[in-house]
Each structure stands twice: as C-alpha cells, then as structure tokens.
Amino acid sequence: MWPRVKVELHGIVADCPSCHGTDFEPQGAAADSIASQTPMICTACGARAPYIQLLIQIGDKAITRSLETLERIRAQRAKVKPPPRE
Numbered sequence: 001m002w003p004r005v006k007v008e009l010h011g012i013v014a015d016c017p018s019c020h021g022t023d024f025e026p027q028g029a030a031a032d033s034i035a036s037q038t039p040m041i042c043t044a045c046g047a048r049a050p051y052i053q054l055l056i057q058i059g060d061k062a063i064t065r066s067l068e069t070l071e072r073i074r075a076q077r078a079k080v081k082p083p084p085r086e
C-alpha cells in the first residue's frame with residue numbers, strides 16, 4: 001500500500017485533472033522519493049498524471065493568483081485615489 005500524498009507548494013494544492021481530487025498515490029515510489037516523472041494516481045478516480053504535470057499546474061495557479069492579487073491592489077489604489085477634477 002503506497003502512501004497517499006497531496007502535491008502542495010506555497011499553500012497551493014494540485015488537483016486531479018479529471019475529478020479535482022487532491023489525494024494521490026505515487027506509483028512505484030515512496031513519498032520521499034518522488035521524481036518528476038513519477039506517475040501520480042488519483043485515489044478518487046484513478047487518473048494518472050506525472051508529478052511534473054502537477055507541479056506545472058501549481059505554477060499556473062500561482063501565476064493566476066498573483067495576477068488576481070495585483071488586480072485587487074490596483075482596484076484598491078484606484079479607490080483611494082482622489083477623483084480626477086476635469
């Protein structure tokens with residue numbers, strides 16, 4: 001029985017591309033010896049994705065998140081700015 005692991009970086013959790021589950025079983029690797037090409041099997045639906053693909057997904061989410069943060073900061077700045085006099 002392989003351990004169930006979550007693929008998480010910087011508080012962002014990768015999810016299964018088919019069912020959005022977040023628990024994976026690394027195939028043929030212990031939790032501490034997962035390599036980029038280790039197939040990660042979703043414990044909910046059995047879909048398989050290489051570990052690297054899950055890391056890339058986290059990277060994409062991190063980019064989306066930082067863009068959203070940037071938008072929020074911009075929106076807040078726009079609010080505190082005095083209205084333009086024209």
Ligand SMILES: [Zn+2]
Pocket residue numbers: 016017018019020021042043044045046047
């Ligand atoms: Zn799944």
